[in-house]
Amino acid sequence: MPDVAYVNGWVGELRDASVPILDRGFLFGDGVYEVLRTYRGRPFELQAHLRRLEQSLEGLRLKAPMRRRRLERLVRDLVKQSGYANARVYIQVTRGVARRQHVFPARSRPSLVMWVERAPTGQARLLRQGLTAMTLPDQRWKRCHLKALVLLPNVLARQEARAGGAAEAILLAPGGVVREGAASNVFVVHGNLLRTHPLGPEILPGVSRQVVLELARAEGLHVREQAFRRHTMMQADEVLLSSTALEIAPVVRIDGQAVGHGRPGPVTLALHARFRARTRQVDS
Template identity: 40%
Template sequence: MKELYLNGAFMPPDEARISVMDRGFLFGDGVYEVIPSYGGRFLGLEPHLDRLDASLAALRLANPLARETWRSVLQRLIGTPPAPDQYVYLQITRGAPPERDHLCPESTEPTVMALARPIKPRAPTVAERGVTCITRPDIRWLRGEIKSISLVASVMMRREAADAGALETIMHRDGQVTEGAVSNVFVVTGDELATPPKGHLLLPGITRELALLLARDHGIRFLEHPIPLETLRGADEVWLSSSTREILPVTRLDDRPVGTGLPGPLWRRIDALYQDYKARVREGHV
């Protein structure tokens, strides 16, 4: 990473500084986005920026940059020529007022930061053996649709998963699946694909939406409806989706196999469609 963007300027990472009074540091008062790029072309840039606007509006923050400025900043960060596969992380906080107070002055200038990092290639073992997850009660706040930087609950859940030798924690509330600590969740029962509906309890993932779009366009039946925890545990297939991990098959859940214990046929089909879509993004055909 040669440079990052901070408050209107590009600079080397070791020169970047923010105030200790920044409300992102003191309160987690801010939002973020993660946008993948393949071959120098962003996948889902506009939906990601739309979601950024929605998160900012929920926190009553104005977007500090115009849409065209965001495009220009993000394109510069991925470089010329760009590295093959990258993601851009951007973060906006409410800024650094002179006093620490839960009520922030409305005139405070926001802090805006963005940087690019490589996307790690998917391990070949994922398609061969899948990944392992655990389930836990959803202990987060009730505004999961906001992509908030206040992520301590997700940090705790990822730690629990790692301690159990798993990749991810799938969460549930009142007997219903919500989402993973850093992912959306899909289940396959028979020939039916299902995912929990959008609402306050989960983040509307851009990869989630793309998976459903690909399913619709290729005749794969799907439903968005509540998924009981027992349905998850008895599913033929379980998937995770996120911008940097794409769509992953879960083959072991709470120390029990999912379905046959191997990546399922519907996952293989949707993954092939997703990889084809990525290839078209790289070639500039999307």
């Protein structure tokens, strides 16, 4: 069955799945989510994604809909049912259905929604051509380490980037500090040094970000989790993005200006080759 969905115990085709309009996720964005990939039918970094889901739930004082082991089994079952080798799995937990009022309802059960769809292709072209980015002010809230549903500032930033001909928005704090992309983490390379924003409430602790840091160390790079400004980024040899969707993607132009030689650089390509090798390893 393609594009298979799960809604609180119901399983069927994604196009037939629905949730009640009183779900607090729909009304308030009161919930959290995860997105993960499978490669050759196997979920990539599943434990890391489920751990982050638990941290996001805790951060919003939301009850887990089920134990991790059961959730893990559910993910694997749905992936199997979809029949997709390379799939994208979306998981969402909300504070459930209740009469609309801001305060938490006294009684409500968390709502769990999940679906599996075919993973987008186009990675090869991305690596050949690289992508363009636009810097924009970070207008998000102060708890960006939680993967919460409220994505309006991210949506608006990416839309503005697209309207300006760029694929991704790179979000800047006041003073020009580079935080992350609208849906990706950002790294800069100067010679043998790779830098990215340190963990904290300003950025999402990307699962791919963590993988990139490990691969960079294995590649012999010096790695620093240290804030840097736009000016430093614009003078980098290479800029790269990481996310579950992009894997590792070279950025070749920012705000109309070429990064390095304006082509995907050797460090980015080497890291991506290592990333691909990792996706072929045993189940995570």
